[in-house]
Amino acid sequence: xxxxxxxxxxxxxxxxxxxxAENDGVPREIVIEMGIMMFMKQxxxxxxxxxxxxxxxxxxxxxxxxxxxxxxxLDGRVQVNGQTVTELGTRADPARDHIRVDGKLLHGRETExxxxxxxPRGYVTTMDDPQGRPTVADLLAESAQKKVTGEHKRMPRLYxxxxxxxxxxxxxxxxxxxxxANRLSKAQSGVQKTYLVKIAGKPTTEALEQLRRxxxxxxxxxxxxxAGRRDRVMTQxxxxxxxxxxxxxxFEVTLTEGRNRQLRKMFEEIGHHxxxxxxxxxxxxxxDVPPGAFRELTAGEVQALNRAAAGKHxxxxxxxxxxxxxxxxxxRRDAKKPKPKGFGSRPTKLNTxxxxxxxxxxxxSPER
Numbered sequence: 001x002x003x004x005x006x007x008x009x010x011x012x013x014x015x016x017x018x019x020x021a022e023n024d025g026v027p028r029e030i031v032i033e034m035g036i037m038m039f040m041k042q043x044x045x046x047x048x049x050x051x052x053x054x055x056x057x058x059x060x061x062x063x064x065x066x067x068x069x070x071x072x073x074l075d076g077r078v079q080v081n082g083q084t085v086t087e088l089g090t091r092a093d094p095a096r097d098h099i100r101v102d103g104k105l106l107h108g109r110e111t112e113x114x115x116x117x118x119x120p121r122g123y124v125t126t127m128d129d130p131q132g133r134p135t136v137a138d139l140l141a142e143s144a145q146k147k148v149t150g151e152h153k154r155m156p157r158l159y160x161x162x163x164x165x166x167x168x169x170x171x172x173x174x175x176x177x178x179x180x181a182n183r184l185s186k187a188q189s190g191v192q193k194t195y196l197v198k199i200a201g202k203p204t205t206e207a208l209e210q211l212r213r214x215x216x217x218x219x220x221x222x223x224x225x226x227a228g229r230r231d232r233v234m235t236q237x238x239x240x241x242x243x244x245x246x247x248x249x250x251f252e253v254t255l256t257e258g259r260n261r262q263l264r265k266m267f268e269e270i271g272h273h274x275x276x277x278x279x280x281x282x283x284x285x286x287x288d289v290p291p292g293a294f295r296e297l298t299a300g301e302v303q304a305l306n307r308a309a310a311g312k313h314x315x316x317x318x319x320x321x322x323x324x325x326x327x328x329x330x331x332r333r334d335a336k337k338p339k340p341k342g343f344g345s346r347p348t349k350l351n352t353x354x355x356x357x358x359x360x361x362x363x364x365s366p367e368r
Contacts, residue, residue, distance in 0.1 A: 051091035054078060054099075060109040061094075062157040062176065063101055065127070077102050110156045112177040114302050115140075116285060117294040118323060119172045125163040136160060136172060139292055161185065162193075162258050170195070170279030171287040173305075174294070183309035184283075190256040191308045194281030196243070196326060197251045197263055199272040207270040211240050211253075217265040235259070235266060244326060248275060280324035281316055283308035288321035 058069035058078070072078060076086050079100040092099055099106045119125065119136055127137045140155065161173040161181045175181055184191055219231040239254035253263060264274045280287045284304035289295055297305075304314045 051093045051097075054080070054085060054090045054092055055088065057092060057094050057099060057106070057109075058101065059178065060176075061106045062110040063106075064157070065159070072101065079103075110176055112180075113156050113158070113175065114177065114297040114305070115158060115174040115294050116287075116289065116297060117172045117174050118287060118289045118291050119164050119169055120291040121167055121169045124166055125160050125172065127159065133166070136174070139294065140174070164277075164279060165261060168277040168279070169291065170277070171282050171285060172279070173282060173285070180305060180309060184305065185258070187257045189309050189311055191283050192254050192256055192281065193258060193279060194252065194254045195263060196276075196278045196280055197253050197267070197274060198248055198276040199251065199267050199274055200248055201272050202247070202249060203267075203270055203272055207272075208240055208242075210270060211238055211266055213237060215266055215269045217259070217262065217269060219259070233259070235262065238266075244329075250326060254281075280320065284314040284316045286317045286321060287324040290323060 054073055055066045055069035058064060058072065059066045063069060064072060070088055073088060073090070074086060076084050078085050079098075080090070080092050081098050094106065094108055117136060117139060119139070123134045123136055123139065126135050129135050140158065156176045158174040158176055159178075159181065161175060161184055164170065164172055173181075173184070183189060214235045214237055216232045216234055219233045236255070236257050238256075239252075241252045242249055243252050244250040255262065259265075263277055267274050278287075285297075285301060308314050
């Protein structure tokens, strides 16, 4: 408080001194009052506008996404204190103003909810796909929601945090907490994301070390070319450990960033095509539900996410659930199994004299 007052006085004195120099002969009281008025005007000009943007209020209330909310405003479907609003950027105070959409009064922002979803392959990480492909929103259908949230509870409008591409699977965080989602998505937070990656071919030790140190990859989408050349960027150091051998080995890879198709580009740079990707960890969260299923996070898990978003270290479970583990390899059908002893041999017939006599005696009819 003392520092604020001191800064205020210094600014007023500087303005007053300038006014004295410009208005020689004017009474001191008038000059000081003029300096205070100039300071107050500048302070009011720099003050942030009151309230929040209307499209943000609609999104927080679960009406629609911010982009869709903008269109709702432009269509004239929103009223603030009885006045129809069609201008984007209009601000309002949800605690004081009466905001209506299609005549229905908003009752404040929705309760923030957090869910962990196991996204299968063949689903798009979006709430609506123009091409008509299956989306993660389809997995949160009403019938599935009732099993998780209960018969009488309504699921809020959720949005995915980050993305998994169409052919990738695994852990996806869904929430209506836009603030936390933005903080988690920023590269500065350094939230660890762990994947199981299957590739074609066996990389060399030198190639794996290159991935661990960082490699140059194309920024953005693969077909994007800027100013006649590809825009390249160096990836952050990564943890890369082999978890299964063979001609097409599996690796556990941990990243602290999430660029577009980053894992596929990284392995392509060392000459290996990625066949499968499954995300098994996000911060302290571990994949623990079967494909297509989801569950709500606990209060402790939400707190751990906030810690991770703030750049603080968090620990995940040491023993991985079944959903986060590799399945045991299926034995090849053409592999010949060793036959048990005596398997396939025909039982030998007894041909002893006693056996023949016994059989012969049973064949004769008794004499009468």
